[in-house]
Amino acid sequence: MRHEDERPAPYWNSYVAGIGLGLVLLASFVVMGRGLGASGAATRFASYAVHKVDASLGGGTRAEADSIARRNSYMAEYLPREGDPFDDFLVYMFLGVLVGGFVAGLGGGRVRFETIRGPQTSDRRRLVLAVLGGIVSAYGARLARGCTSGQALTGGATLALGSWAFMLAVFAGGYALAWFMRKEWL
Amino acid sequence: MDAFAPIAKVYAWGPSASSAMAVLLGFGFGFFLEKAGFGNARTLAGQWYGYNFAVLRVMFTAIVLSMVGLFGLQRLGVLNLELVYVNGTFLWPQIVGGFVFGLGFCIGQYCPGTSIVACATGKLDGFAYLGGFLVGIVLFSFSFPLLEGFYATGSMGRVLLPEALGVPSGVVVLAVVVIALGAFALTHVLEKKLARR
Numbered sequence: 559m560r561h562e563d564e565r566p567a568p569y570w571n572s573y574v575a576g577i578g579l580g581l582v583l584l585a586s587f588v589v590m591g592r593g594l595g596a597s598g599a600a601t602r603f604a605s606y607a608v609h610k611v612d613a614s615l616g617g618g619t620r621a622e623a624d625s626i627a628r629r630n631s632y633m634a635e636y637l638p639r640e641g642d643p644f645d646d647f648l649v650y651m652f653l654g655v656l657v658g659g660f661v662a663g664l665g666g667g668r669v670r671f672e673t674i675r676g677p678q679t680s681d682r683r684r685l686v687l688a689v690l691g692g693i694v695s696a697y698g699a700r701l702a703r704g705c706t707s708g709q710a711l712t713g714g715a716t717l718a719l720g721s722w723a724f725m726l727a728v729f730a731g732g733y734a735l736a737w738f739m740r741k742e743w744l
Numbered sequence: 745m746d747a748f749a750p751i752a753k754v755y756a757w758g759p760s761a762s763s764a765m766a767v768l769l770g771f772g773f774g775f776f777l778e779k780a781g782f783g784n785a786r787t788l789a790g791q792w793y794g795y796n797f798a799v800l801r802v803m804f805t806a807i808v809l810s811m812v813g814l815f816g817l818q819r820l821g822v823l824n825l826e827l828v829y830v831n832g833t834f835l836w837p838q839i840v841g842g843f844v845f846g847l848g849f850c851i852g853q854y855c856p857g858t859s860i861v862a863c864a865t866g867k868l869d870g871f872a873y874l875g876g877f878l879v880g881i882v883l884f885s886f887s888f889p890l891l892e893g894f895y896a897t898g899s900m901g902r903v904l905l906p907e908a909l910g911v912p913s914g915v916v917v918l919a920v921v922v923i924a925l926g927a928f929a930l931t932h933v934l935e936k937k938l939a940r941r
């Protein structure tokens with residue numbers, strides 16, 4: 559067991575971690591015929607949350623069948639009329655990512671409650687920007703039909719034209735803003 | 745030899761086998777993301793400020809390895825690439841969406857997958873990002889009627905780079921490998937230069 563005051567283990571060499579990640583992605587193609595994904599599960603969770611909140615506010619079975627989420631042409635796609643809305647490949651993958659990340663972090667002595675931020679900013683400012691970044695990213699990911707996992711990594715490996723366009727655009731967006739955000743990290 | 749991969753499609757796996765495999769693949773995905781340092785926003789921010797190019801190295805190592813594996817297995821007749829899901833191309837939504845996603849990445853310093861790993865290891869900014877991401881999906885959904893037209897523009901279907909460029913896939917695979925190796929070398933030079941400043 560590691561103690562609280564013990565320093566966390568260093569991260570792996572990028573090429574070693576990249577080979578591991580690449581083998582997982584290749585296994586996903588060879589076994590399942592599809593790649594990895596992360597934002598799809600989040601879309602399911604968000605749609606279900608809106609659906610449940612609206613249905614319980616409305617009350618009764620009519621609200622359940624005709625919630626604001628079901629009437630929304632985007633969220634309705636993620637809310638099947640029959641069966642479990644979470645019985646989905648990407649939701650199971652989400653659970654796996656959570657456990658895999660936890661096990662890896664535990665092995666490296668890196669599981670602890672903390673806020674990661676640059677040296678010249680406050681925890682509060684960092685958390686507000688993280689929320690804001692999440693909101694903006696969600697807009698981009700939903701517009702592009704995927705994020706770094708489903709588009710850049712998976713689509714990149716299959717040489718999908720649109721995924722490469724997405725990947726280059728992500729780097730362009732990041733570098734366009736980096737100068738303005740530099741005080742948060744340097 | 746008949747192609748036996750993708751295994752789940754060739755042998756028509758049922759839903760429970762597929763779900764179990766999804767958990768297993770997710771485990772590997774999350775494990776290596778964390779080991780790469782991607783559960784920590786400081787590692788990810790290094791990409792934009794040049795103090796740590798782990799993002800580019802890990803991503804391109806993974807892409808190159810799985811791409812070579814995928815197209816190599818197809819060449820050997822082991823894998824039927826037609827049965828592998830390839831993201832359809834919607835050129836303009838993907839370019840604009842990608843740019844917006846990049847802005848969000850730079851503001852929040854996570855992406856969805858890495859924020860899950862950050863949450864799993866107790867990073868509070870990871871929870872903040874993922875919470876914001878869920879809120880963003882709801883906002884996107886409610887504004888979807890306004891975006892619907894643009895969302896469907898530039899639809900080109902399943903287009904792979906070799907077809908788009910009119911060259912054999914082997915040439916594109918080789919070009920991606922060469923570009924990746926060049927980019928790796930460049931990141932090491934840049935890191936040294938920036939460290940000296």
